[in-house]
Amino acid sequence: MEIRITNLNKTFSSPDGDVAALKNVTLTVPANQVTTLLGPSGCGKTTLLRCIAGLESPDSGEIAFGDQVVWSGQGKKPYSVPTEKRGIGMVFQTYAIWPHMTVFQNVAYPLEARGLPRDEIARRVAEALEFVQLAGFERRPATALSGGQQQRVALARALVSQPKILLFDEPLSNLDAKLREETRRELRRLLTQLGVTALYVTHDRSEALALSDHVVVMRAGEIVEQGSPQEIYFRPKSRFVVEFLGGTNFVEGTLVANEGEWARVETPMGQLLCHGADGMSPGRRVTVYIRSDALSPASPESQEPNRFQGRVESLIFVGEYYDAELRVGETRLMARLATTHSLAEGQETPMTIDPAGCRVLE
Amino acid sequence: MQSGQIGTKWFIAVLLVVVGGLTLGPALMLVVGSFSQGLGAVGTFTLEKYARVYSDARLPQVVLNTVIYSFGSAFLATTLAVILAYLNFRTDIPFRGVLHLLPVVSMMIPHLAYGSSWALLLNPTNGMLNLILQEFGLGPINIYSLPGMIFVEGLLDLPVAYLVIVAAMASFDSSLEEASWVSGRSRAATWWRIILPILRPAILAAITLVLIRSISAFAIPSVLGMPGRIEVLTTFIYRLINVGFVPDYGRAAAVGVSVLGAAVVLVYLYRYLTARSERFVTISGKGYRPTISRLGVWRWPLGLFVLLLGILLVVLPVLVLLYTSLVPYVMAPSAEAFRQLTWRNWTQVLGDPLTLRALRNSIILALGGATLGIILSTLTSYVVVRVRTRSSAVLEALTFLSFSFPGLVIGVGFMWLFARTDLYGTLWALLIGYVAVYLPYGIRPLTSTFIQISKDLEDASAVSGAGFFRTFRKVVAPLALPGVLSGWTLLLVMFVRELDVSTVLARPGSEVLSVQLYRAVADALWGRVAALGLIMVAISTTLVLIANGLASRFSRMGKAG
Structure with missing residues (x-):
């Protein structure tokens, strides 16, 4: 399912004046591919992701998942499908593993919210944990996991309900360098296997190049360039992209x-x-x-x-x-x-x- | 190096003796006294005091009242605290300033005066709010009831619960909440399944803390409970001591031991819960930023609720006190009342030599007690944070013990401790009692200060050739100064309005303001209560302003240097 973003605007008001986080952003995130939003901090990439998740409210524009509009600024009052009804999966920067639950309870949570029968939940949680190579960790309390394991629980929780869209907010930035490289490789393998529409936010150029089918470079609330990793790397058009890639x-x-x-x-x-x-x-x-x-x-x-x-x-x-x-x-x-x-x-x-x-x- | 270590050892030993004497001393006296024959603390062993007091036919009702009262206050205070902390940290609520004001107020106002203002507003015969309610054919609401007492005590303990909840809420990673929405749960379901469970240790800690405070609370039960003959353990003990020809300290101690026991259990429960709550929140890790969610249509209704709470908690009681202090006798506000405005209550209060002596005593005790208390707190919390030995662990456990001390109960222990010395009936007795009971309030802010000062700074001083005491004086003390000043301020305002310990230990010559205030309450001289209460608020405010002035001066010096 593709994500269509049309003329999206978002301004944050701060004590020092208004900051435009998104300026008339129009973007189509291709279906069943991995797309990264790449840019320096403050470029609006996380804001865009959060708008897609429904965690942030744009000022104007439109967001649609396939044919279904989930947010629209047309009309007197903005139309918005609340986050919990958007049917997405998301991995947060801090993983957001609930500390009062076990691994099983964390992963089962989205399925319970959808009211699935108990044995179906057990089966699908087991599958998801198998998928992220955490089989046997079901009864561990979430507080007893390492950073890398938490990261994989977060991934299992995001994909367990088989959403059509998976969102990632800098999920590897809290891992140390060696683990980050390993996880990147594994994540690429898993995402290719799943074949879902994945949108991935990062400020790390090698992560963006290694993970994605499609890279979108952003600066100051605008999209500067987009294309395949090879296009962006070998045939950049702007000095900003070149400098950002090193x-x-x-x-x-x-x-x-x-x-x-x-x-x-x-x-x-x-x-x-x-x-x-x-x-x-x-x-x-x-x-x-x-x-x-x-x-x-x-x-x-x-x-x-x-x-x-x-x-x-x-x-x-x-x-x-x-x-x-x-x-x-x-x-x-x-x-x-x-x-x-x-x-x-x-x-x-x-x-x-x-x-x-x-x-x-x- | 060797001599330095020996110096440290002696230093800790002296601290242990001082803190141990201050905490275990009165507690032991209380226990020993409750088992001894006669009026003094030490005598032949007997169970007679226990037998007499625990067979008292009124006791079961008193215990039941105490349980309802303290749990009621704890639930009210904690519920409000959770709602307000969430609104403050996670939403775009208007009137945010009110939320920052709330914790300050009940620190400054004497609880007796606060309770009195509610008695003036909601007593069943001529309470000002009740008169208004009657106009609409409603009421009257009787504040002299258990729900009334719970309401006022809950409001007074709200700031305590709020501070505990805020600590957890401030480090609550908002993506924990967002992850639940993404998983398909509604906002309401997220509250039940994620927010409340994660805050649970903090919520339980807040409830426990308010329980400790309301079990040992004396002011509100005496102002609002006694008129309606609703007795709780503290007022029960007070009647044993202060009513009748011979004060019955023995029976008071026998009941007090149970109160103390319950409080000690709760304090250690609290300690366990806060440790758990810290484990829960430290999971969030790096990259955390709180997100503000929009309240939408609920924004203004909730904002008005916060504003109303601010008016209820702060503005109304102070206005009532001001008004009452300026009318010749209690009457509903009217044109007639405003024609009769008079300074009589103020001139009477300020012209009374007894009150002036109490004023002087209170200021001396506040300044002296806070200074002594903060010196002891600084040394103790430094040792607890930095020196990790068995004796420092014992020291920490001791300071936590006095957290549980109900002033009225431990006051009896102190009285017996001082009875055979020259200290009995002097200001020194009060000073020592104050420092002992309120030591944890000085230690807590300092402990967090010392945790924040990197050990490397001290090691650098040691490497430069400075010994333990020189390092403490030259490096640690200057860096800890802001924490020291805020702890000092806290102790100051608590000592200005201290009632519980003073009720037992003050004697003719060592009266303090709160005891004078209590007498005025007992005699129902509301005009005087109001004037005296406001004078105490003014003293606390002045002292806080001076302390803040000092703090900003020191922090400027720190920046220049």
Whole structure:
């Protein structure tokens, strides 16, 4: 079931004035896929999720699950289906495992609310706990669980009623780094298996890329870009998205030629062969983003494009690669170099930049 | 290092002796006295006092009244506390300021004066509200009844229950509630299945705390219970001591031991429950932010309810006292009444040498007692928080014991303790009694202060070469100052209106204001009661303002330094 959001607005009033949390957001969350809302804190992603859950009330716009409108600001009084009638599942940032109940009681709760018979409840709770690999934990009090186990109980509780829509509010942010990576992998497997519409809020870019079929990047209450993880990573359109995904190398220049997929940009470090300038006319001032893994030292005799003479300013060994700072003319570039190269700080070296890693931004 | 440890040991030993003497001393005297023949505390063993008092035909009714009274107050106070705490922390309720005011008021107003103002409003013959109700063909409501007493005691204990519930509500992760809505439960079902069960330990703790206070409450039963001949254990004990030619301390002690026993059980129950409640709420972890839910159409009705409660609890009683203090005799407000306004009650109260002496005594006791009490509290709570040995655990248990002390009952123990010394009948006797009974109220805010001061700060001082006492003076004490001042303020206002211990220990020459107030209540001199009550409110308010001024000055110094 897809989630359709149309022209949604939400303003919070605070002592320092009003803050627009959502500005005219229009978005379709594709059915039976994992979609992430990615953005820095305060970008409105959690507000959007809470509006979908019915925990927050928008000011205007419309939210629909498939054909059923669950919130609408049209008319004198907003129409709203209350949270408990929206038939969703949700995993909270703090897990929200009820401390006065056992694991079984926590997971059985949504089924009891729907008035299912006792044996049906027992069967489905067992299934859900099996699914999250917590079989045998039924009688444990919720207070006796580790963070990772609480997280899985929260997931079991969210999916036990087989909702068509599952919402996640930064569910991994309270786990430590190692557990977070494991859980991410497991969550991806479970969500693919379930095939429900999942909407997942996070500020962690690697989490968003690893988990989702569709990534929606937000900033200051607006959607900046959306697409598959590969599209967002390899073919970003805005500097904000690049910077949020960790990119640091930006070069200003003038577009001199646009030949189908490829474009030439005149920059202070020389002419760069890039892509991503579709529809732009020559003469335009542009910013070129260079991915740090696109740079590599070149053999003196090679004839590759984007060949420059550079100097190694600093070289830091971080294990899997070198973190290098290179200088071409006055331009400084951060590069990830394979450890197979034998370079030294202060060394002059010819180098190439893979045109596939150079992208013209709007 | 070695000498430092020995110093600490001695320090704890001295504290144990002092705190133990203050708490176990009077309790033991009470028990010993109840089993001894004769008027003094020590004599031949006898069960005669028990036999006589427990065969008293009135006792079963008194016990029943006490149970109804204290449970009634506890349920009323706790129910209101849960509703108000939820409205304050979780909703967009208007008139929020009223909610912040509520806990302060019953701290400041003498309970005798508060009870009196309700007697003036709702006594069955000419209560001001009853007169208004009669205009509409309703009433009269009789405040001199068990429900009336429960109503007033419940309102007075509401702040105590409120503070306990708020502590749990403030750390209640709101997504616990939201997760229930998402699971398909309505708001009402969520209250029953999630909110109340999670708050249950805190709710039980609040009930227990109010039970302890209302079992040992003397002011309201004496103002509102005695006229209607509704006796509870405290007024029963009071009559044994103060009515008749010879005060019967022996029988009072024999009953008092049971009251004390019940209170001690409740105190340790309370301690167990608060520990449980903390375990329940600490689960929420990081990333917690409270969300405010909209009350919608209920917003203004509930807001008006809160406002009404504020008026009922604060404005009305104070206005009634002010009005009563300014009319020559009790009469309903009318044009005629306002023509007769007079300062007579005020000039009489302030011209009475006995009252002036009581005023001086009360201020001396409040300042001296609060200062002594807070010094002892600071040292004790520091040891309890930081020094984790068996003797510090004993120290903590001892301070908790005095939490249960009904002032009137333990006062008898103190009286016997002082009877053979020069302290008997002096202000020192009252001072020691005050500090002993109210020690936990100083210790509690300080314990939480010390828990918040990182141990590293002290270790850094030790590493820099400072010993235990130097570290305490140079590092710990300055950081704990805000907590010390707030504890000091709390003790000040409690001592200004202290009634229970004073009733037993005050003698001619060591009268205090509340005892004078009690005499005026007993003689039904309502104008004087009102004037004196307001004077006591004014003294507390002045002292609190001074303490707050000091606190803000110190905190500025802290920022500059």
